[in-house]
Amino acid sequence: MSAPNLLTAATQAIILLLAILTLVDFLRHRDQARLDVMLMLGDLATIVLIQLLTSAAGGAPREIMLLGAILLIAHPYFLLRLVEHFRPVSRRLHAFAVVGLAVSSLLLLAVPAPLPAIITLPVIAYFVFVEGYATVAFVRGAWTTSGVTHWRMLLAALGSGLIAALILVLGIAVAFPEAAPVVRQISQLLSVSAIGCYYFGFATPLWLRRSWQLAELRRFLAEPVKQRMGAEMTETLERLCSASVRATGGLAASVVFWNAAETALVVRAATDARLAGEWSIGEGALWRAWRGCAPAVIGPAKNFDAAEAGLLAKVNAGAALAIPIATTDRSWGLLLVFTRRVPLFATDDLALLALFSEQTAIVLGYAAMLGEQQALIAQLRQSNLRLEAESEIDRAILAARSPRKIAHAALAHLRQLVPCDRASVVTLEAQQQRARWIASENAPGLASVEGMSIPRQDFVAFVQPRGTRPAVYLDDLFALADPPPILRVALDEGLSSMLLIPLIADNILIGGLVLSSRQVAAFQPEQQAIARQVADQMAIALEQARLRDELEGHAHELESRVTERTAELENSNRELEAFSYSVSHDLRAPLASIDGFSRIVLDDFGPQLPDEAQRFLNLIHQNAVAAGELIDGLLRFSRLSRQALNQRTVAPADLVRQVLDDLASQQDGRHVEVVIGELPECEADPVLLKQVWVNLISNALKFTRQRAVAKLEIGSQACEGEEVAYFVKDNGVGFDREQADKLFGVFQRYHDAEDYEGTGVGLAIVERIVRRHGGRVWAEAQVDQGATFYFTLGRKAEISVGEIREV
Amino acid sequence: MNVPEILLVEDNASTVELMRYALKKNNIANPVHVARDGAEALDFIFGTGAFAGRDIRKSPAVVLLDLKLPKISGLEVLRRVRADQRTRLTPVVIVSASREEQDIAKSYELGVNGYVVKPIDFVEFTRMMGSLGLYWLLVNERPSTNRNE
Numbered sequence: 001m002s003a004p005n006l007l008t009a010a011t012q013a014i015i016l017l018l019a020i021l022t023l024v025d026f027l028r029h030r031d032q033a034r035l036d037v038m039l040m041l042g043d044l045a046t047i048v049l050i051q052l053l054t055s056a057a058g059g060a061p062r063e064i065m066l067l068g069a070i071l072l073i074a075h076p077y078f079l080l081r082l083v084e085h086f087r088p089v090s091r092r093l094h095a096f097a098v099v100g101l102a103v104s105s106l107l108l109l110a111v112p113a114p115l116p117a118i119i120t121l122p123v124i125a126y127f128v129f130v131e132g133y134a135t136v137a138f139v140r141g142a143w144t145t146s147g148v149t150h151w152r153m154l155l156a157a158l159g160s161g162l163i164a165a166l167i168l169v170l171g172i173a174v175a176f177p178e179a180a181p182v183v184r185q186i187s188q189l190l191s192v193s194a195i196g197c198y199y200f201g202f203a204t205p206l207w208l209r210r211s212w213q214l215a216e217l218r219r220f221l222a223e224p225v226k227q228r229m230g231a232e233m234t235e236t237l238e239r240l241c242s243a244s245v246r247a248t249g250g251l252a253a254s255v256v257f258w259n260a261a262e263t264a265l266v267v268r269a270a271t272d273a274r275l276a277g278e279w280s281i282g283e284g285a286l287w288r289a290w291r292g293c294a295p296a297v298i299g300p301a302k303n304f305d306a307a308e309a310g311l312l313a314k315v316n317a318g319a320a321l322a323i324p325i326a327t328t329d330r331s332w333g334l335l336l337v338f339t340r341r342v343p344l345f346a347t348d349d350l351a352l353l354a355l356f357s358e359q360t361a362i363v364l365g366y367a368a369m370l371g372e373q374q375a376l377i378a379q380l381r382q383s384n385l386r387l388e389a390e391s392e393i394d395r396a397i398l399a400a401r402s403p404r405k406i407a408h409a410a411l412a413h414l415r416q417l418v419p420c421d422r423a424s425v426v427t428l429e430a431q432q433q434r435a436r437w438i439a440s441e442n443a444p445g446l447a448s449v450e451g452m453s454i455p456r457q458d459f460v461a462f463v464q465p466r467g468t469r470p471a472v473y474l475d476d477l478f479a480l481a482d483p484p485p486i487l488r489v490a491l492d493e494g495l496s497s498m499l500l501i502p503l504i505a506d507n508i509l510i511g512g513l514v515l516s517s518r519q520v521a522a523f524q525p526e527q528q529a530i531a532r533q534v535a536d537q538m539a540i541a542l543e544q545a546r547l548r549d550e551l552e553g554h555a556h557e558l559e560s561r562v563t564e565r566t567a568e569l570e571n572s573n574r575e576l577e578a579f580s581y582s583v584s585h586d587l588r589a590p591l592a593s594i595d596g597f598s599r600i601v602l603d604d605f606g607p608q609l610p611d612e613a614q615r616f617l618n619l620i621h622q623n624a625v626a627a628g629e630l631i632d633g634l635l636r637f638s639r640l641s642r643q644a645l646n647q648r649t650v651a652p653a654d655l656v657r658q659v660l661d662d663l664a665s666q667q668d669g670r671h672v673e674v675v676i677g678e679l680p681e682c683e684a685d686p687v688l689l690k691q692v693w694v695n696l697i698s699n700a701l702k703f704t705r706q707r708a709v710a711k712l713e714i715g716s717q718a719c720e721g722e723e724v725a726y727f728v729k730d731n732g733v734g735f736d737r738e739q740a741d742k743l744f745g746v747f748q749r750y751h752d753a754e755d756y757e758g759t760g761v762g763l764a765i766v767e768r769i770v771r772r773h774g775g776r777v778w779a780e781a782q783v784d785q786g787a788t789f790y791f792t793l794g795r796k797a798e799i800s801v802g803e804i805r806e807v
Numbered sequence: 808m809n810v811p812e813i814l815l816v817e818d819n820a821s822t823v824e825l826m827r828y829a830l831k832k833n834n835i836a837n838p839v840h841v842a843r844d845g846a847e848a849l850d851f852i853f854g855t856g857a858f859a860g861r862d863i864r865k866s867p868a869v870v871l872l873d874l875k876l877p878k879i880s881g882l883e884v885l886r887r888v889r890a891d892q893r894t895r896l897t898p899v900v901i902v903s904a905s906r907e908e909q910d911i912a913k914s915y916e917l918g919v920n921g922y923v924v925k926p927i928d929f930v931e932f933t934r935m936m937g938s939l940g941l942y943w944l945l946v947n948e949r950p951s952t953n954r955n956e
Contacts, residue, residue, distance in 0.1 A: 588904040589822055600828060621929075
């Protein structure tokens with residue numbers, strides 16, 4: 001077999017193979033595109049079959065030859081049908097192709113061979129024109145697409161072009177028969193090339209498709225890789241849409257996500273503005289594509305439900321490709337590519353778009369993860385900063401003593417967390433009815449407001465109406481129609497936002513934290529939360545500081561009052577001492593002189609004086625001595641007030657016996673019966689307690705002097721509480737009960753001095769001593785029925801008000 | 808002039824007279840020099856002022872000193888007498904109306920030789936003055952250093 005024959009055989013084999021492949025493909029999918037491909041290649045295959053049958057039979061009837069020629073002339077028409085799948089073909093051209101085909105067929109049938117050139121050439125011209133048009137359309141189709149479709153169209157165009165050239169060359173052979181041998185070789189070469197192109201274009205081997213797909217995918221990926229890290233989702237999706245449109249030559253593309261309820265599709269990106277918005281979708285093909293998570297061709301139009309038809313109508317599409325954007329663990333949405341009709345090479349388009357979508361899903365997943373991670377890191381960093389600052393504020397507040405220092409410490413730290421142009425603290429001053437700024441931290445160019453004050457009512461009225469836990473946030477002061485007076489200063493300074501958080505301690509408004517900024521709407525909810533927290537801490541600290549101050553104030557006041565009182569007491573004590581001193585000196589000396597000189601007169605001149613004069617001098621002596629005793633008693637009494645109590649456990653029974661022994665010598669043989677009862681031990685100053693017993697017992701002896709037998713009973717009895725009352729009872733002259741309370745005053749004498757000598761100080765001394773021990777003294781008596789004097793010593797010694805304890 | 812002198816420091820004229828009387832009653836005939844205030848007492852003791860030129864080596868046998876005195880108090884007189892080398896051994900007895908604890912304590916702190924409280928009763932007063940004179944003028948032996956100088 002010669003080389004040209006081999007080429008012819010190969011060409012024929014390929015055409016037959018292509019026809020069988022496309023037929024199988026059509027039978028499997030039964031769609032318009034595959035039908036048209038099958039028709040176009042079937043047409044060529046039929047010609048080949050006729051040739052083969054003719055050469056096998058060694059000739060063929062003319063009708064068969066004519067059929068072959070007509071089928072050849074029909075090829076451009078079938079090609080034009082293919083073009084219609086990606087480019088609209090005008091009706092006129094369509095009609096021209098059909099009419100041309102019919103006229104050519106009629107001419108061939110009507111005119112006997114050999115055909116004159118006058119007929120052959122127009123037929124060839126018709127063929128070349130329509131074939132050329134299709135070729136150009138394929139080239140333009142290839143131009144607008146990329147990837148597999150691009151290459152397949154390009155090859156289809158090349159094949160068609162070569163067939164057109166083939167027919168042209170054959171036409172030349174008709175016109176110039178002498179060129180036949182060259183023409184045969186060229187035409188053979190052209191037909192082999194054309195069929196090769198058709199093979200690769202319409203029955204692309206898998207390996208070739210893969211390589212084209214990969215090349216396109218690489219191109220798609222190469223772009224976003226550069227920006228993948230920071231790419232916004234929308235940007236990624238828009239890139240997917242435009243790449244999809246480019247790859248398929250579609251009308252438009254969009255990426256849709258389901259809304260949260262999965263009732264509608266939300267367009268996230270689109271190449272055509274008409275697609276924007278939300279689409280309600282029934283359980284149609286789109287929904288199935290989403291559910292099945294598999295790429296799908298939506299179309300042709302007769303398969304749409306109403307919602308889908310409406311959607312496709314927006315961009316005048318006749319079909320759509322739906323590709324889920326999903327990874328194994330997450331579905332994002334659908335990529336929809338809208339096409340005029342179901343694409344010629346839909347499977348390839350879907351495969352490529354599936355690759356794009358998958359990569360996009362990975363990018364989205366990665367970006368989402370990255371975003372989440374970054375958000376988490378930012379959140380962590382933020383909360384870390386916040387915690388740090390808050391603990392610093394805590395420390396600063398704890399370290400600060402005065403409200404002003406607390407406020408300054410808190411503000412300095414707060415400004416690092418919440419940027420603002422001025423942070424200040426206002427406190428309410430209870431007494432002065434003012435709200436005063438005690439601290440202010442300011443951005444450059446803003447004056448401090450520290451020390452400024454406004455009427456308390458202005459502040460309270462501004463804060464209080466805002467509820468129990470109010471915060472006032474004004475994001476644009478200049479927009480206020482009638483700004484309250486509190487804001488006037490801020491407005492004058494050009495501050496636009498203000499955040500005022502009341503300081504509340506124990507449910508009482510004690511002031512406010514004021515943040516202001518020149519920016520409008522400067523404080524975000526998170527910053528407000530931080531400010532609120534700091535305000536709460538500050539409120540507690542300020543309240544503590546206030547309580548501390550108050551406490552210190554009280555302590556100080558108390559201390560100064562004590563000091564004052566002490567000074568007063570010391571002063572009066574000194575005066576008393578000076579008085580006693582004077583009394584002891586200045587009263588005693590003249591008394592001593594009176595007594596002395598009266599004695600001298602008596603001693604030296606007594607015999608010369610009348611008895612009466614001597615008696616008077618004696619009276620002078622007696623009075624002087626009595627006055628001296630009185631003075632001594634008073635001094636003793638006053639000394640009692642100043643003398644410190646020296647308390648210890650004392651057995652009163654011992655003291656009483658000593659006193660009775662001491663006084664026994666003064667009884668001059670009187671008959672005295674003394675009964676001593678139980679006398680429990682007590683806590684007392686023994687010297688002073690002895691004085692009490694001395695005074696009471698000597699009183700009892702004194703006022704029983706008229707009794708033949710003086711009876712004294714000394715004992716104790718329990719009285720209310722756990723107190724023990726000691727008593728001295730006598731059978732003496734007694735006294736009128738009504739006078740009982742006068743007995744214990746200084747110089748109060750019940751009996752006249754003639755009968756019962758004494759200074760009137762004795763019971764006063766008893767009362768003073770008992771009182772200093774924290775006890776009390778009282779008496780029961782009736783005239784001539786004797787008297788009983790009781791005293792208690794209290795449970796423990798108390799310091800009487802007038803006493804100054806010496807340190 | 809071997810009879811030792813008594814220096815009586817007392818502002819109350821009546822008391823001075825009573826003391827002189829009491830001394831006389833007790834047969835104490837030693838000369839008595841009376842100073843009417845603390846300053847005068849110091850002038851006498853140290854030979855200054857009105858007593859310039861007095862031989863201060865002739866120190867009184869005893870100084871009977873009241874506490875409450877015009878110009879310079881009794882305690883101050885005592886302090887100065889005790890502070891001076893020449894007079895620190897001079898016997899000083901406080902004769903006071905005060906029974907105040909602090910007066911007594913202070914006097915002893917400053918090195919007094921005795922402290923007696925003037926009784927109001929003149930009989931007792933006379934007895935007390937007798938005891939004082941007897942003790943300081945007759946019973947008590949004085950160091951001889953003063954006179955040998």
